[in-house]
Amino acid sequence: MTQVTFNSADEAEAAFYAAFEAGDADAMMAVWADDDIGVECVHPMSTRLVSRDEVESSWRGIFSNGSSLKFEISEVRRMEAGELSVHIVHENIRYGAASGQRSRVIATNVYRKTEHGWFMVLHHGSPGAISPEPAAPEGPLH
């Protein structure tokens, strides 16, 4: 396992997206906290993963596709207190070098400070429409 120390939530977040781009599951799991601290991961349109094993399996599955993603993170909102840091971000994603396919994911990322530095404890991603104005919510889902 990769042994690294993240000195801030921002450092952990940078490592999270670097591991995601690299498709490196070991580097990815070095960002996540242990089960005794508690982790949760919600991939877009998927269910809650509530243990480190489940989270690791999901990333290994995602990375086994061999897809090449590039992330541009924008509009980062930070909510911080003590050992917790909540980041809400736009993940602006490009797929592959040539496809030109793009999408946006809205992610809430939560980090916790431990004696060994900062670790991710929550990643909650959901599809975010690329539109200049907030859309009016409608339909049966609130």
Added chain:
Amino acid sequence: MTQVTFNSADEAEAAFYAAFEAGDADAMMAVWADDDIGVECVHPMSTRLVSRDEVESSWRGIFSNGSSLKFEISEVRRMEAGELSVHIVHENIRYGAASGQRSRVIATNVYRKTEHGWFMVLHHGSPGAISPEPAAPEGPLH
């Protein structure tokens, strides 16, 4: 505006879902923090709402539909430190008294303690499949 004080994140969360069920926009906005503290709201499949005015407009729009929702909140995971409390929950929703229509939303709710009690600062909801086992993520969205 409704004047209430929430003595814990759990109290604020109970008031949030009570206001949601009642379709009471004033009671709903009494749960939310002011702009100087900072608020964000992501309704399922919608974009980020980043001010109190935007959040209030969205709730008034939702409640103007007159739909009658019933929430059963389950599998609450709390991550707490200092003045921040992060809750990840399942919203198990029933629509109307007789329709029998159900859905699940996965929500990350964040609360902040102020000198006036606890307030909601983030609601991030996304569609959650009702399935007994976590689904394997797939497709272009990570």
